[in-house]
Amino acid sequence: MTERAAPKTILLVTGLSGAGKSTALNQLEDLGWETVDNLPIRLVGRLLKTPPAEGQERGDVPLALGFDSRTRGFAPEDLVDQVKKLQKAQDVTISTLFLDCQGAELGRRFAETRRPHPLALDRPAADGIAEERSLMEPLRRWADTVIDTTGLAVNDLKTLVRERFEEVQSRGTTLSVTSFGFSRGVPHNADLIFDLRFLRNPHWIDKLRPLTGLDAAVGDYVRADTDFDEAFAKIRELVLFLLPRYESEGKAYVNIAFGCTGGRHRSVFFAESFARMLQEEGYAPSIGHRNLASRPVDSLENFRDGDRAGSSLQEETI
Known part of the structure; x- marks a missing residue:
């Protein structure tokens, strides 16, 4: 079996629950990125060695990995250390996109969808939002790109992701x-x-x-x-x-x-x-x-x- 050409570009997509991670990953997938959500970071090295799916083009396809507080074994400080080790061991460039949002807007979104916050299944969403914000703060400080989605419609967020992460190959403006x-x-x-x-x-x-x-x-x-x-x-x-x-x-x-x-x-x-x-x-x-x-x-x-x-x-x- 031909060995897979490992991606040279990896984008870690994270942020607060309800801030738009799924929307960002879907847009990246539409742009031609390979996307994987909620994969434990310790498995990334194994993922890079996995052969591509049947019919998938080989070559340097950028990879977007989504994770948040629901990801198994999630610990922000450990995650940062693991990414640093991976970056030294592999010939890859790893960057991080953090999706943020104000608490009141997150509360409104959870109320509209009638979904409980993942960190407050039997408590008010505001409790989970505050707990998660504290938990995710190290990643927010470490992230290369932070997008605040408080006032963004879904299409606005898709456009921002497209503008920042689409690979442009001399196609003009x-x-x-x-x-x-x-x-x-x-x-x-x-x-x-x-x-x-x-x-x-x-x-x-x-x-x-x-x-x-x-x-x-x-x-x-x-x-x-x-x-x-x-x-x-x-x-x-x-x-x-x-x-x-x-x-x-x-x-x-x-x-x-x-x-x-x-x-x-x-x-x-x-x-x-x-x-x-x-x-x-x-x-x-x-x-x-x-x-x-x-x-x-x-x-x-x-x-x-x-x-x-x-x-x-x-x-x-x-």
């Missing part, structure tokens, strides 16, 4: 265009953010409120704003100036984000229009609308936040 609502937070993975709250707001038009920026009536309303064309042209000029320079510097990902208050009308239409322009310029952007499915809420659409619905809402007609 991957471009994405995102719409979002400021009332629901700024996207963590945005490189360029443009605030569109200076445009008049379709939310305050009764016929437009239930629609989105994907609907023609909303698009016509937003485009008719006297500031739309000039703003679009200026942003277009800036982005087309920057993109070649980002690419020449080897920047693998560029995410251009357009925000309005709720993330359903102005930002959606602007992002769609901007993505079409980029396609005409020879780029191939992906497009996502983070808050498209969010329900319209009047209290979020506050004039004082910079929204403009027009000089007289009562005079607007569609």
Whole structure:
């Protein structure tokens, strides 16, 4: 049997329960990494000598190992020592990704899934979260990369993992265009953010409120704003100036984000229009609308936040 070509890159993926380890491992697997979850670290050396599965490509496939407080024989200090010994004995580079999250958010996640915390099966989740945080602190301090997932949606975490751990082989810059609502937070993975709250707001038009920026009536309303064309042209000029320079510097990902208050009308239409322009310029952007499915809420659409619905809402007609 041909001996397996051992991976030269190993990523240890760990962190607090509920912080997103499974999501990170799934994304790494989608990127072509071999992933193994909850394998005792003492078995890693044996794993490296195991022949690949039938049909699996040989060669230097990066390996991601997931472990947490549930892993058999888990002891953070011992784990650090074992990894150091493994790194000296094998011709490999081992790094660590630690997924962190604030306690209140972890408590909310466990409550939503109705799952007990692994360290507090018969106690409140908050007890287990505090105990695990203390237990995992040595690994957090030792980790090469720490990602706080407190304010991240699943897709945001996947994007961060992809940006940091995908092996780029001269494929140029991957471009994405995102719409979002400021009332629901700024996207963590945005490189360029443009605030569109200076445009008049379709939310305050009764016929437009239930629609989105994907609907023609909303698009016509937003485009008719006297500031739309000039703003679009200026942003277009800036982005087309920057993109070649980002690419020449080897920047693998560029995410251009357009925000309005709720993330359903102005930002959606602007992002769609901007993505079409980029396609005409020879780029191939992906497009996502983070808050498209969010329900319209009047209290979020506050004039004082910079929204403009027009000089007289009562005079607007569609």
